[in-house]
Amino acid sequence: MFHFTIFVTVPKKNCSLFREQVKALFRITNLEQARALKNEILEQFSEEKGYQIASCTCLDEGFEDAFQYVIVGQAHTRIRSTNLLERLNQEVRRREKVVRIFPNTASATRLIGPC
Template identity: 60%
Template sequence: QNRTLTGTKFPYLMVDVLYIKARVEQRVLSQSCHIAIGITEEGDRQIIGFMLQNEESHETWSNFFDYLKNRGLSGIKLVISDAHKGLVSAIQTSFTHASWQRCQVHFMRNILSTVPKKGSKPFREAVKAIFKFSDIHLARKAKSALIEEYADQVKYQKACRTLDEGFEDAFQYTVLGKSHNRLKSTNLLERLNEEVRRREKVIRIFPNTASANRLIGAVLMDVHESWISSPRKYIQFESN
């Protein structure tokens, strides 16, 4: 939580929040745990910080980002996250020269959740095919073709509108100098959250926030050590 980040540039930042329950002044309250993973220019992954707060909002995310920057976080080009409004606005104000990559997994779920399951298989398959492209120009063509085919059908109008409005944010990873499919979603962080959950669910309710901080910190330290000791790169960037 306090180690310096100075000296290492993290062009790619992946962030998410998970909730735990802890006793606060004798009441059981939900606490938000903000977590950040940084990916270096060489493609190495590190857990660079976490912070327990009372909620997920623009203010708590801004507070978390200030905490990271005060420890020396620099060089951010792309922030990968879900589309929580408070988080997105905090990214825009805290990292003014960075792009926001909307997690494609969350985005696709948002699109398909508006479509009835019955009789929609061709549409669903067409949506999924769009997100298999790593070339934004090809993805745009596929998106335009889908909207042209389905936008006049009432049951697909909301899905088409959602796809059209969020499309560019979901493909920002492709317009950087170095793009990689692992930068298009928060899957890495989702798996990390699952590891924390596996240990946290045994306790269910922490006696206080300090004990929650210690256990979550211990889990994250173990994972972080295994990552940085591995000779394998998380991302093998191709030469431009």
């Protein structure tokens, strides 16, 4: 949620450099390097009119929360999602809407399961 808020508040015109630097910031897996890059971004863009209030303030205040995945245990370059499980649940709901009432557990398993 944090990075979407930053990109929403960025001016549409001439923002490609800012966007690329923030994206590069989130690819870093070392917390100290990420802090250094964040400070560089803030120094570079905090004086510009469209970036100072919303984007730079949001980046500064939400940085530690956004980088908790680096602090806790082993750093991951990609955060995992539950999209696969959500898709499976959606498919089960789609199939069960057709039947509505199952006479027993075995019939539900046959309809929903791969067998």
